Amino acid sequence: MELITLFGTPGPxxxxxxxxxxxxxxxxxxxxxxxxxxxxxxxxEIDSDLLDDLEAVMxxxxxxxxxxxxILDAIRERVARDGLKDPARLRQALRxxxxxxxxxEAPPLAGAEPGEPFVVFVVGVNGVxxxxxxxxxxxxxxxxxxxxxxxxxxxxxxxxxxxLEIWADRTGVPVVKQRPGADPSAVVFDTLRSAAARGxxxxxxxxxxxxxxKHNLMAELxxxxxxxxxxxxxxxxxxxxxxxxxxxxxxxxxxxxxARTAGLTGVVLTKLDGTAKGxxxxxxxxxxxxxxxxxxxxxxxxxxxxxxxxxxVDSLFAA
Amino acid sequence: MFENLSDKLQRVLxxxxxxxxxTATHVDETLREIRMALLEAxxxxxxxxxxxxxxxxxxxxxxxxxxxxxxxxxxxxxxxALVEMLxxxxxxxxxxxxxxxxxxxxxxxxxxxxxxSGKLAAWLKNGGRRPLLVSVDVHRPAAREQLGLIARxxxxxxxxxxxxxxxxxxxxxxxxxxxNSAxxxxxxxxxxxxxxDEALMVELDGIxxxxxxxxxxxxxxxxxxxxxxxxxxxxxERLGLTGFILTKMDGDARGxxxxxxxxxxxxxxxxxxxxxxxDALEPFHPDRVVSRILGMGDIxxxxxxxxxxxxxxxxxxxxxxxxSNAFTLEDFRNQLRQVRRMGSLESILGMLPSxxxxxxLNKVDVDEKELTxxxxxxxxxxxxxxxxxxxLNGSRxxxxxxxxxxxxxxxxxxxxxxxxxxxxxxxxxxxxAKNTGKRKKGRRGRGIGRVPV
Numbered sequence: 001m002e003l004i005t006l007f008g009t010p011g012p013x014x015x016x017x018x019x020x021x022x023x024x025x026x027x028x029x030x031x032x033x034x035x036x037x038x039x040x041x042x043x044x045e046i047d048s049d050l051l052d053d054l055e056a057v058m059x060x061x062x063x064x065x066x067x068x069x070x071i072l073d074a075i076r077e078r079v080a081r082d083g084l085k086d087p088a089r090l091r092q093a094l095r096x097x098x099x100x101x102x103x104x105e106a107p108p109l110a111g112a113e114p115g116e117p118f119v120v121f122v123v124g125v126n127g128v129x130x131x132x133x134x135x136x137x138x139x140x141x142x143x144x145x146x147x148x149x150x151x152x153x154x155x156x157x158x159x160x161x162x163x164l165e166i167w168a169d170r171t172g173v174p175v176v177k178q179r180p181g182a183d184p185s186a187v188v189f190d191t192l193r194s195a196a197a198r199g200x201x202x203x204x205x206x207x208x209x210x211x212x213x214k215h216n217l218m219a220e221l222x223x224x225x226x227x228x229x230x231x232x233x234x235x236x237x238x239x240x241x242x243x244x245x246x247x248x249x250x251x252x253x254x255x256x257x258x259a260r261t262a263g264l265t266g267v268v269l270t271k272l273d274g275t276a277k278g279x280x281x282x283x284x285x286x287x288x289x290x291x292x293x294x295x296x297x298x299x300x301x302x303x304x305x306x307x308x309x310x311x312x313v314d315s316l317f318a319a
Numbered sequence: 320m321f322e323n324l325s326d327k328l329q330r331v332l333x334x335x336x337x338x339x340x341x342t343a344t345h346v347d348e349t350l351r352e353i354r355m356a357l358l359e360a361x362x363x364x365x366x367x368x369x370x371x372x373x374x375x376x377x378x379x380x381x382x383x384x385x386x387x388x389x390x391x392x393x394x395x396x397x398x399x400a401l402v403e404m405l406x407x408x409x410x411x412x413x414x415x416x417x418x419x420x421x422x423x424x425x426x427x428x429x430x431x432x433x434x435x436s437g438k439l440a441a442w443l444k445n446g447g448r449r450p451l452l453v454s455v456d457v458h459r460p461a462a463r464e465q466l467g468l469i470a471r472x473x474x475x476x477x478x479x480x481x482x483x484x485x486x487x488x489x490x491x492x493x494x495x496x497x498x499n500s501a502x503x504x505x506x507x508x509x510x511x512x513x514x515x516d517e518a519l520m521v522e523l524d525g526i527x528x529x530x531x532x533x534x535x536x537x538x539x540x541x542x543x544x545x546x547x548x549x550x551x552x553x554x555x556e557r558l559g560l561t562g563f564i565l566t567k568m569d570g571d572a573r574g575x576x577x578x579x580x581x582x583x584x585x586x587x588x589x590x591x592x593x594x595x596x597x598d599a600l601e602p603f604h605p606d607r608v609v610s611r612i613l614g615m616g617d618i619x620x621x622x623x624x625x626x627x628x629x630x631x632x633x634x635x636x637x638x639x640x641x642x643s644n645a646f647t648l649e650d651f652r653n654q655l656r657q658v659r660r661m662g663s664l665e666s667i668l669g670m671l672p673s674x675x676x677x678x679x680l681n682k683v684d685v686d687e688k689e690l691t692x693x694x695x696x697x698x699x700x701x702x703x704x705x706x707x708x709x710x711l712n713g714s715r716x717x718x719x720x721x722x723x724x725x726x727x728x729x730x731x732x733x734x735x736x737x738x739x740x741x742x743x744x745x746x747x748x749x750x751x752a753k754n755t756g757k758r759k760k761g762r763r764g765r766g767i768g769r770v771p772v
């Protein structure tokens with residue numbers, strides 16, 4: 001580009017930056033967390049190297065540079081105040097701090113008016129695993145002896161309705177659907193009416209994946225929640241944001257935007273069966289004060305477990 | 320959050336003044352902010368560490384160009400280094416000497432492989448190729464139906480195979496079909512998988528060995544975080560990627576993962592996915608993504624794009640007209656068309672940085688239909704009416720409304736907007752005439768004035 005040559009040093013480019021970075025990053029599996037354990041075990045005093053390593057582990061887990069610094073600052077203060085010298089104690093303090101940040105009370109998924117369904121909306125950006133999560137969630141409700149109905153309000157994505165129907169078949173729950181391209185609010189309306197008529201306990205509404213920057217789609221979502229509220233008192237009772245554990249710092253912005261338009265009440269963290277840690281939820285929980293409800297850990301219908309701050313923090317520091 | 324970051328960076332840049340060569344203070348202060356910016360953009364922390372170290376030694380002692388403040392000079396070194404890392408030229412799709420060329424799309428679940436397959440087919444069709452699509456995703460419910468529907472929408476053929484075939488058989492069937500029916504590209508959509516899922520990775524090996532793809536593209540979500548390096552590295556080790564597609568770039572993620580993936584694979588980004596529609600696939604330009612990762616917006620590319628389309632002469636003429644109050648509805652329509660040729664308004668707005676005067680622009684609701692309506696209304700006028708809007712009385716307006724399928728209110732509203740735009744242009748033209756003498760260096764700033772708004 002012109003501008004580059006205009007400002008740049010003339011002559012052939014030095015290729016070293018690219019090579020250097022590449023060498024430094026390849027073999028990413030060298031185990032930072034394990035090294036940290038060694039460091040903690042073998043070092044008698046807390047020093048800046050140790051804090052740097054802790055920072056690297058946290059940022060590497062997608063906790064984000066800001067949240068990491070805030071938490072580490074709090075820890076540092078505590079170290080100074082309590083005269084904390086032992087690295088093992090520092091590690092404990094850090095884990096306690098993280099657990100505290102993540103531990104938000106999660107009210108039970110119940111409490112609709114007698115005779116009315118408990119309505120759950122599942123929202124999120126494209127490709128995070130909303131439909132799969134709905135399949136697992138439906139299975140969970142069924143297993144605890146409740147009746148469930150699904151609403152196929154993703155009328156946009158090709159074959160989204162078919163995908164939901166396959167999950168519904170597997171769990172043996174009915175789906176209310178319309179044509180592809182139909183108004184999603186109309187699907188919500190139909191679903192809730194049919195659920196009320198049949199006396200269903202739980203309704204789970206699948207929504208189209210939408211980037212939080214698409215204002216028209218976010219407005220559509222707002223309308224869907226409004227329609228639900230008109231149909232059933234207090235609906236949607238639960239609005240779950242599905243966040244993909246591989247997502248980085250954009251996750252917080254997504255959560256903010258969805259909270260603003262749809263009033264989030266909880267988070268489901270998916271794809272935790274890979275190597276990604278999903279640390280961005282720390283920032284989400286800290287800022288929005290909503291609980292992480294479930295964690296998705298695989299492709300089968302059983303792979304949805306309740307979130308545990310304890311286990312989550314463990315995994316952040318695991319290899 | 321990002322706004323704050325950019326603001327802070329701007330402040331640091333301003334505060335570093337003077338001196339002909341870059342000193343350690345200049346470099347370190349700026350790099351601290353750059354480091355934050357890169358981490359916020361999800362560039363892997365190891366990449367960031369090594370990168371800033373390398374840039375530091377490169378920048379130290381460099382001469383500061385006349386037109387730049389020292390801090391800006393550092394950013395410029397950073398920018399160049401980033402462009403260099405991402406590959407300094409636009410990478411192209413490679414075609415096999417003996418068709419059909421097999422292009423295989425791989426990646427994690429939900430990265431956008433199926434949508435990208437459809438977009439790629441549309442892009443190839445546009446370039447005069449005959450793509451055949453095949454989904455070898457036998458795992459995700461309704462995945463193959465999804466590709467079938469997308470293929471129908473973009474007007475490309477899809478090889479269905481049978482429900483019980485293995486991925487390799489499906490792929491081989493498509494390859495045979497392509498040979499028989501003169502399709503010159505086969506796009507293979509594979510199932511999403513985690514890089515730690517050994518069974519599924521073995522499946523990919525098999526597909527690659529059977530189909531011998533010319534291109535193996537890793538489809539990666541622009542929102543990926545720190546783990547992007549791990550998944551990309553594993554896929555690359557296993558399959559030997561030839562490039563990657565960065566999807567969901569129409570969101571507001573900064574896309575630092577692109578840099579991470581590039582670092583561990585050394586392979587170029589070939590395409591960007593920039594929207595829900597099937598034509599929303601763009602060849603990748605490294606410098607643009609770099610601006611975005613740095614959070615400085617893509618203002619340069621916007622100017623380039625605008626300049627490529629707006630004939631300079633026409634622009635000058637328009638400015639003159641604006642100054643002399645001869646800006647007609649015809650000119651208004653021409654401008655509208657030029658803007659629309661630049662792509663969807665949303666994608667244009669997305670290229671602007673989220674700082675300064677554009678801070679809130681990307682939150683503006685954009686209604687593409689509104690533009691179509693406006694064009695229709697102006698099209699329904701007679702040339703005389705377009706040249707002089709003052710003759711538009713009630714009955715003319717009624718006729719125009721009927722002709723354009725709108726209402727008189729909508730015609731009135733457009734006229735009101737036009738009169739306002741006209742006034743604004745006069746103001747701008749007058750203002751610019753005053754300013755040009757004073758601000759010789761503001762090249763970028765002046766360029767923006769040419770963007771028709």
